[in-house]
Amino acid sequence: MIMSKDSYYDLVFEITRRIPAGRVSTYGAIADYLSLGSARMVGWALNKSSAHNIPAHRVVNSKGELSGRAQFAAPDMMQNKLEAEGVEVKNDKVVNLKKYFWHPEEYDE
DNA sequence: ACCATGACTATAA
């Protein structure tokens, strides 16, 4: 059976793909933008993103903490990728989140 | 339908 009705998974993946390297967004911002009603949905969707090609490491929680780091292949992969893109991470959280924060409305390409 | 769980958020103590 094919239930290919637009699932929110695809929407979350789509938005996450738009986050520019060197920038980060939050579960709450994405959930709000997509009117998902709950940031948990974003986290749940990203959890299933491993099979896709999604820069899920650019999504952090409202405090800038790397709450999803444990779900990657390596516990330090999330931080490594962010730092490689120029995002300063300290003690499992983004330093100066406001500076790197990206909102879906900023989509510009 | 009920219950537990979770890459969430906010507030309070």
Added chain:
DNA sequence: CTTATAGCCATGG
């Protein structure tokens, strides 16, 4: 810092 409470809601047993 930690716990607790409350709201949130898809998913799986």
